[in-house]
Amino acid sequence: MTPAEHLSDLRARIRYHEERYYVRDAPEISDAEFDALMRELLELEAQHPELVDPDSPTQRVGGRPAEGFATVDHLEPMLSLDNAYSDTDLREFHGRVCRGLEVSEESALAYVAELKIDGLSIALTYEGGRLRRGVTRGDGVHGEDVTSNIRVLRSVPLTLKADPPALMEVRGEVYFPRAAFARVNEEREKEGEPAFANPRNAAAGTIRTLDSAAVSRRGLRVFVYQIVVPAGSTLVADIHGGVLQALGEWGLPVEGHWTRCAGVDALIGFCESWREARHSLPFETDGVVIKLDDMALRARLGATAKFPRWATAFKFPAEQARTRLLRIDVNVGRTGAVTPYAVLEPVRLGGTTVQLATLHNEQEVARRDIRPGDLVLVEKGGDIIPKVIGPVLDARSDPPPVPWVMPAACPACQQPLARPEDEVVWRCENASCPARLRRGLEHFAARKAMNIEGLGESLVNQLIDAGLVRSFADLYRLTTEGLAALERMGQKSAANVVAEIEKSKSADAWRVLHGLGIRHVGEGAARALARAFGSVSALRIATVEQIESVGEIGPVVARSVRAFMDEPANARMLDDMAAQGVLMADAHADADNAPRPWAGWTFVLTGTLTGRTRDSAAETIERLGGKVSGSVSKKTRYLVAGTEAGSKLDKAKTLGVEVLDEAQFEALILKAADL
Ligand code: IVH
Numbered sequence: 001m002t003p004a005e006h007l008s009d010l011r012a013r014i015r016y017h018e019e020r021y022y023v024r025d026a027p028e029i030s031d032a033e034f035d036a037l038m039r040e041l042l043e044l045e046a047q048h049p050e051l052v053d054p055d056s057p058t059q060r061v062g063g064r065p066a067e068g069f070a071t072v073d074h075l076e077p078m079l080s081l082d083n084a085y086s087d088t089d090l091r092e093f094h095g096r097v098c099r100g101l102e103v104s105e106e107s108a109l110a111y112v113a114e115l116k117i118d119g120l121s122i123a124l125t126y127e128g129g130r131l132r133r134g135v136t137r138g139d140g141v142h143g144e145d146v147t148s149n150i151r152v153l154r155s156v157p158l159t160l161k162a163d164p165p166a167l168m169e170v171r172g173e174v175y176f177p178r179a180a181f182a183r184v185n186e187e188r189e190k191e192g193e194p195a196f197a198n199p200r201n202a203a204a205g206t207i208r209t210l211d212s213a214a215v216s217r218r219g220l221r222v223f224v225y226q227i228v229v230p231a232g233s234t235l236v237a238d239i240h241g242g243v244l245q246a247l248g249e250w251g252l253p254v255e256g257h258w259t260r261c262a263g264v265d266a267l268i269g270f271c272e273s274w275r276e277a278r279h280s281l282p283f284e285t286d287g288v289v290i291k292l293d294d295m296a297l298r299a300r301l302g303a304t305a306k307f308p309r310w311a312t313a314f315k316f317p318a319e320q321a322r323t324r325l326l327r328i329d330v331n332v333g334r335t336g337a338v339t340p341y342a343v344l345e346p347v348r349l350g351g352t353t354v355q356l357a358t359l360h361n362e363q364e365v366a367r368r369d370i371r372p373g374d375l376v377l378v379e380k381g382g383d384i385i386p387k388v389i390g391p392v393l394d395a396r397s398d399p400p401p402v403p404w405v406m407p408a409a410c411p412a413c414q415q416p417l418a419r420p421e422d423e424v425v426w427r428c429e430n431a432s433c434p435a436r437l438r439r440g441l442e443h444f445a446a447r448k449a450m451n452i453e454g455l456g457e458s459l460v461n462q463l464i465d466a467g468l469v470r471s472f473a474d475l476y477r478l479t480t481e482g483l484a485a486l487e488r489m490g491q492k493s494a495a496n497v498v499a500e501i502e503k504s505k506s507a508d509a510w511r512v513l514h515g516l517g518i519r520h521v522g523e524g525a526a527r528a529l530a531r532a533f534g535s536v537s538a539l540r541i542a543t544v545e546q547i548e549s550v551g552e553i554g555p556v557v558a559r560s561v562r563a564f565m566d567e568p569a570n571a572r573m574l575d576d577m578a579a580q581g582v583l584m585a586d587a588h589a590d591a592d593n594a595p596r597p598w599a600g601w602t603f604v605l606t607g608t609l610t611g612r613t614r615d616s617a618a619e620t621i622e623r624l625g626g627k628v629s630g631s632v633s634k635k636t637r638y639l640v641a642g643t644e645a646g647s648k649l650d651k652a653k654t655l656g657v658e659v660l661d662e663a664q665f666e667a668l669i670l671k672a673a674d675l
Contacts, residue, residue, distance in 0.1 A: 003048050007056075010041045014057045015157065015251075022155035022221065023253040055130055055158040060151050060216070068210070069144035074123055075169045075228050078137045080306055081289065081313040087268050090290070093312045094264035097292065100301045100309060108263035110294065112240045113270040115257055115278070116287035116313055117223050118382060119175030120204045124150065124224070127167050129160040129250075136207065146207050150174075152216035160250040165229050165236065170252060172224030176203050177283050180219030185384075190456070191446045198382045199284050223255040225289075239293045260293060271314045278316070279351025286382055287315040318381035321354070322392060323347035325376045328359065328404050332412050332435035334443055335519050336427040340365055340406070342376070342388050350380040357386045361424045362406040373401035410435070431569045432471060434464050440517050444472055448523050449515030450504040454497040462486050471573050472516070475501055476580035505582045509535050512584045518564040520557045527615070528552040529561070531622045535585030536574065540565050551629050596625025597672045604632050606649060607642030609662050617665075624672050632657055640665045 001009070014037050021027040021034070038057065045052050052059070084090050098105045123143065125133040134150025135143035150156055153174070176184070176199035184202065185195040196202035206218050224247050227236050237243045241260055248254045257274075261267045271288045278285050292298050292310040301309040324345040330338050342357040357378050359365050370376060374391035409416055410428035412435030417426040428436060438460055445455035455475075463469040468482060478501060483494035504511075510530035514523050521529070532550040533539040539547070539561065547558040564570055578584065603621050605614055605628065612620075617640065618628045632639055632651045639652040639659045652659050660668065 003044065004051055007041070007044055007048070007051050007053075010037065010044065011053070011056055013037060014041060015159070018057065018154050019157065019251050023157075023251065057158070060154070060158070069146055069208070071138070071142045072133070072135055072145050073142055074135065074140070075125075075230060078121060078123060078140045078143070078171065079303060079308055080140070081311055082307045084290075084312050084314045085317065090268055090271070090312075090314060091264055093290070094267070097301065097310065101297055109292065109297075110239075111261045111267055112244070112291050112293050113259050113261050113267055114225060114289045114291070115255055115274065115281070115285045116289045116315075117173040117175050117255065118198075118200050118284040118286045119173040119223075120200065120207060122146075122150065122172060122174050122207075122222065123228075124156065124170045124172070125168070126160060126164060126170060129164050131156065131158045144208070148212045149207050149209070149215045150222075152212050153220055153222055155221045155253045157251045160252070162249055164246075164250050165227075165233060167230055167233075168236075169228040170224050170247065171226040171228065172222055172253075174203050174207055174220055174222050175199065175283050176206075177219065177221055179282065180221075184218055191448055193446075193448070195384070198384060200382060221283075222253055224252045225254065235295055238295050240291055240295070241293060261290075267314075271316075275316055284382070285316075287313050289313050318379045319350040320377055320379045320389070321347045321349045322375055322377055323354075325370065325372055325374050325388070325391075327372045328365065328370075330407060330411060332410060332428055332433065332439075334436060334439035334517050336429055336433065336436050338407075338410065338417055338426045338428055340404075342370075342378075344376070344378065344388075347378065349378060349386060352380075354378060354380065354386050357388045359388055362426065363424055365404055369403070371396075371401040371403050373397065412436075431567065431573075437470070438464055441469065441472070441475075443517050444475075444515040446515070448511075450507050450511050452497070452500045452504050454493065454500055459486075459489075459497070462489075471576065473573055473576035473580055473582075476505065476577065476582060505580075506587070507583070508586050509533070509584055512536055512582070513539070516564070516570075518561055520560045525553060525557050530586060531615075531619050532627075534623070537578070537584065540571075540574065549627070551627065598624040598626035601626040601637035602629050602635055603627070604629050604636050604639045604648060604652070604657075605642075606639060607645030609640075609642040609665075611662060611666065620669060624669070638665075638668075 014034075017027065017029055017034055017037070027034075041056070042058050045056065045058055082093070084093055094109070095105055097109065098107060101109075103109065121137040123135045123137070124131060125135070131151065132147075133145060134147045134156070135145055137143055151158065178199070181196070181199045181202060188195050196205065203220055206215055206220060209215060225244065227243055227247070229235065236246050241258075244254050244258060259270055261270055267290055274285070274288060290312050292301070298308070298310040303309060326343045326345060328340050329343055330340050332338050339361060340359040342359050344355055344357060346353050346355045348354075359370065368388070368390040370388055370391055375395040376391050377389040378386050379389050380386040406426060407417070410430065410433055413428065413430050413433040415428060415430040415433065418429050419426045430436070441455070441460045441464070442457055444450055445452040445460070452475075463478075463486075466486060468478065469475055478498060480491065480495045480498050483489055483497055484491045486494075508530065510523075510526040513521060513529055513536060514526035528550055529539060529547070533542060544555075544558045544562045547553060547561055548555055574584075598621065603626050605617055609617060621628050626637070629636065632648050632655060634655055634657075636652065636655070636657045639648060639657050640662070641649050641652075641659050642662055649659065
């Protein structure tokens with residue numbers, strides 16, 4: 001075998017096993033054997049770089065868009081679907097179809113019923129059997145080009161088998177398998193990040209992230225169900241069932257439970273049969289999509305501006321159950337928000353046992369007149385957390401239970417709660433409240449904050465309960481002996497945790513800023529603030545205006561940062577942390593003494609830089625005293641243009657702004673560093 005033949009053979013074998021695993025859910029080899037094939041391919045490609053093919057299975061993680069996602073037009077609009085919520089609605093849909101086609105309502109028209117996948121719609125363009133583009137639905141006419149994130153999904157073939165049309169758009173749904181969704185939410189909780197409420201939001205959020213390596217780790221999958229070919233081309237099949245079959249034969253993932261139903265009674269039967277059974281599927285489905293099978297009949301019916309007349313989506317009703325509301329408790333979050341939740345007598349609902357449900361806030365409890373002791377109606381829709389709809393008034397006891405009142409004091413620290421006039425949420429404003437501290441410490445230690453390994457939920461609880469830690473600064477007073485005295489904590493693990501805490505003293509400024517848990521300051525804002533100010537101490541003396549002048553930081557964040565720094569308890573805690581040796585500054589930052597040769601200059605970055613990441617370019621500019629802005633204006637000193645620069649380059653030229661290519665930019669940095 002020549003190397004080229006060997007490569008093509010390996011690629012075909014890998015694609016075959018990818019399809020077995022990700023499309024058919026029927027792997028033939030173990031993960032280890034698959035990894036071995038992949039390694040063999042990687043090695044062979046490394047020996048023959050001239051033979052690397054952009055569609056090789058090794059090339060899934062490609063470049064990522066430099067400036068968000070480009071907007072592109074769909075081949076034809078991506079329509080939505082009309083909804084049906086009951087058997088009556090389904091019969092009415094069938095009636096409209098029959099009238100439109102001038103056939104009797106008794107006729108056994110052929111429909112295809114498919115499970116409705118609860119994800120996000122996607123359009124995949126295949127040209128010559130190769131994946132060219134993946135685009136979100138967007139507004140239906142234009143979507144976002146998310147190709148880099150679609151390429152990493154292993155259920156999406158980069159090349160198709162057999163002979164598909166020369167150009168086609170395949171449409172389908174990107175979704176989160178239940179198991180992957182649960183894993184991602186577990187990880188988020190560990191990191192102190194809010195859990196995704198439902199797999200649909202999670203899938204949509206993931207596909208729109210800019211880091212395709214992170215997308216790849218999430219484990220999203222795709223199901224496809226439609227083909228669009230350019231106007232005038234021949235259709236793939238004259239019935240929808242034929243389309244689904246062709247898609248499968250090309251190696252694309254088609255959800256396998258679709259069924260051809262003759263007449264409306266069969267459709268109703270199909271929907272009914274999945275009402276309960278859907279909970280045992282490995283993915284979420286919120287209904288059944290019903291489509292006329294015959295393409296010629298579809299064409300006769302056409303579409304309204306919003307949806308086709310030949311299809312409808314039957315939505316399963318949100319599941320409800322009755323159970324006793326045992327009591328209403330409140331939860332104190334990291335930022336001090338105190339929110340009520342229902343503690344219920346356990347009840348089976350939507351395939352799981354439900355014991356807790358959200359009540360949103362005090363006003364909602366009053367508006368719905370929900371009282372502890374009531375029999376209540378609980379509902380579970382697409383979201384993972386069920387909600388209490390309201391009391392079953394007919395079943396209310398006599399005399400009725402007393403209405404619930406929001407506690408006046410924090411259940412954890414007994415300090416009075418406060419509610420700003422224009423807000424609905426009550427807050428515990430005591431920064432050293434043990435409940436806030438518990439959550440706050442977990443967040444402080446999280447991987448995306450101070451990254452203190454070993455300091456998780458249970459150790460945090462032990463430290464607070466033992467009275468060893470009352471503030472972030474106290475962490476830095478812990479000793480191996482003190483920790484080792486705690487239950488389930490050996491000398492060795494205690495020493496490890498102390499070493500981890502010690503290491504965190506030199507964590508970059510953004511980690512500290514994120515870890516402090518300042519309201520509205522997530523990882524992104526923390527990074528931007530750290531880049532601009534270099535240290536927490538510099539930020540402590542900045543005015544709201546100065547903070548707001550940082551690109552990416554708006555007035556709400558700026559005011560929140562200022563308010564945090566102005567709070568005496570926080571100021572004391574930061575002083576204490578500094579006294580314990582926590583650096584709270586980037587290693588290179590020496591805000592007062594560093595030369596700032598680019599002070600007063602605003603830079604705009606565009607296109608892809610090859611030598612450094614955008615973050616590193618921005619960091620360097622800010623370290624030298626310059627500012628980075630997102631848009632070109634007359635005030636822009638330099639536009640730094642990487643490859644594939646777009647509209648910003650045009651604008652800079654129009655405004656006469658000086659443009660630097662990457663080499664010129666690097667030369668300017670070298671010159672500044674010489675100062
Ligand atoms: S067909 C013109 N089939 O549901 C017909 N859609 O509520 C286009 N969806 O926008 C859609 N599973 O994102 C179709 N088996 C399925 C589906 C499905 C999920 C989504 C799709 C659509 C939305 C409408």
